[in-house]
Amino acid sequence: MTSSARPGSTRFVDGLLWLTGFWLVGELLVRLTGLPVPGAVAGMLLLFVALQVRRPAATSSVLTAADGLLSHLQLLFIPAGVGIVAVLATVRDAALPLAVAFVVSWVVGLVLVGWTVTLLLPRGDRGRRTGEPGAPGGAAS
Amino acid sequence: MTDQLDATWTWLRTSPLLGVLLTLGAYRLGRVVHERSGRHAATQPVLIAVVAIAAFLLLADVSYDEYLRGADLVVFLLGPATVALAVPLHRQAAHLKRLLVPLLVGVPLGVVVSVSLGYGLVRLLGGGDELALTMAPKAATTPVSIVLSEQVGGIAALTAVLTIFVGIMSAVLGPWVMTRARIRHPHARGVAMGSVSHGIGTSRSLADDPEEGAFAGLAMGLTAFATAVLIPLLLAGLSRLV
Numbered sequence: 001m002t003s004s005a006r007p008g009s010t011r012f013v014d015g016l017l018w019l020t021g022f023w024l025v026g027e028l029l030v031r032l033t034g035l036p037v038p039g040a041v042a043g044m045l046l047l048f049v050a051l052q053v054r055r056p057a058a059t060s061s062v063l064t065a066a067d068g069l070l071s072h073l074q075l076l077f078i079p080a081g082v083g084i085v086a087v088l089a090t091v092r093d094a095a096l097p098l099a100v101a102f103v104v105s106w107v108v109g110l111v112l113v114g115w116t117v118t119l120l121l122p123r124g125d126r127g128r129r130t131g132e133p134g135a136p137g138g139a140a141s
Numbered sequence: 142m143t144d145q146l147d148a149t150w151t152w153l154r155t156s157p158l159l160g161v162l163l164t165l166g167a168y169r170l171g172r173v174v175h176e177r178s179g180r181h182a183a184t185q186p187v188l189i190a191v192v193a194i195a196a197f198l199l200l201a202d203v204s205y206d207e208y209l210r211g212a213d214l215v216v217f218l219l220g221p222a223t224v225a226l227a228v229p230l231h232r233q234a235a236h237l238k239r240l241l242v243p244l245l246v247g248v249p250l251g252v253v254v255s256v257s258l259g260y261g262l263v264r265l266l267g268g269g270d271e272l273a274l275t276m277a278p279k280a281a282t283t284p285v286s287i288v289l290s291e292q293v294g295g296i297a298a299l300t301a302v303l304t305i306f307v308g309i310m311s312a313v314l315g316p317w318v319m320t321r322a323r324i325r326h327p328h329a330r331g332v333a334m335g336s337v338s339h340g341i342g343t344s345r346s347l348a349d350d351p352e353e354g355a356f357a358g359l360a361m362g363l364t365a366f367a368t369a370v371l372i373p374l375l376l377a378g379l380s381r382l383v
Contacts, residue, residue, distance in 0.1 A: 019221035026224070036369045038285050040223035044362055047227035052234060066225035069218065073344045074187040075168045076219045079160070079212035080283050081191035081305035083298050085198050086205040090299055097268030101276050105258035106307050106337050109280065110315060113251040114324030114333035120243035121326060128326050
C-alpha cells in the first residue's frame with residue numbers, strides 16, 4: 001500500500017494495538033477481581049489514567065486511532081439495531097407496555113439529569129449555552 | 142445457468158461478506174442521506190442503515206443469524222471503540238474537577254430513574270417480569286446492556302434492540318426536548334445525553350458541540366459502570382414493590 005503519507009507507516013496498527021491491548025488488560029482485571037463492569041469499560045478507565053500520566057502528543061497513534069473509530073461510532077451499532085427483525089413478534093405482543101416504559105423512562109431521565117447537573121454546576125457558569133464560550137475563568141480552569 | 146445463480150446466492154447468504162458489505166454500504170447510504178438533508182436530526186445514519194438492512198433481509202428472506210455472520214465482525218470493533226472513549230475524556234480532563242459533584246449525583250440519578258421507570262412501567266402495564274427485566278438496563282451502552290440483561294434474566298436480543306432505539310430516539314429528539322426544558326449548558330446537555338442514550342446519543346452530542354460530546358462520552362462510561370453496580374440492588378428492591 002502506498003496511499004498513506006508515509007509508506008510502510010505502522011501508526012494505524014500501533015493505534016489499534018494500544019486500544020485492543022487496553023481492552024485485554026481491562027478484561028483480565030475484571031476477570032481477576034470480579035468487578036461488575038465489562039472489560040472494555042475497565043479498559044477505557046485504564047487508558048484514561050495512562051493518557052493523563054503519559055500525556056502523548058496530539059499526533060500519537062492511539063489518539064489518531066481513537067478519533068478514527070469514534071467518528072464512525074454509529075456504524076458499530078447498526079448490527080444490533082437490525083436485530084429488530086428477530087424480535088418483531090415479541091415487541092408487537094407487548095407494544096403498549098414496552099412503548100410507554102421506553103419513552104417515559106427516557107424523557108424523565110434526560111430532563112432530570114439535565115436539571116440536576118445544571119443546578120449543581122458552579123454559580124456564574126450556569127447561564128452558559130451550547131456553542132457559547134465559557135464563563136470567565138470557567139472553561140480555562 | 143439458474144443453478145449457478147442459485148448456488149451463488151446460497152453461498153453469498155451464508156458468507157460473512159454479505160453482512161459486512163450490507164452494514165458498510167447501508168452506513169455509507171445513511172451518511173449520504175444525512176448530508177443531503179442538511180444534517181437534519183431525523184436522518185441519523187444509524188436509523189437509515191437499520192431500516193435499509195431490515196427491509197433487505199425481509200425482502201430477500203435472509204435471517205438475522207445469517208446477517209450476523211458478517212455483521213459480528215463490525216460489532217467486534219465496539220470493544221476498541223469503547224476503550225477509545227478515554228480520548229475525548231482525556232482532552233476535557235481540565236473540566237472534570239468542577240463537574241465531579243454534578244456527575245456523581247447526576248449519573249446515578251439517571252440510572253435509578255431509567256432502570257426503575259423502565260422496569261416498573263412495563264410491570265404496571267402488564268408486560269410481565271421478563272420484558273420488564275429486558276427494559277431495565279437499556280440506557281447502558283450495548284455491550285453492557287446485553288450482558289446485564291442476560292445476568293438479570295431478560296431477553297438479551299431485545300435489550301440490544303431497545304438500547305439501539307433509545308439511542309436513536311435521543312439522537313433525533315433529545316436536544317429538542319432539552320431546549321424545551323431549558324437545559325442549555327453544554328456540560329448539562331452532554332451528561333444528560335450520555336446518561337440516557339449511550340454511544341448513539343454521544344455521537345449526536347459530538348456532532349453538535351465537542352465539549353458537550355466529551356461529557357456525553359464520560360457520562361456514558363459512568364452510566365455503564367453505575368448500571369452494572371446498581372441494577373442488582375434496584376431490581377431486588379423493585380421486584381418487592383411492583
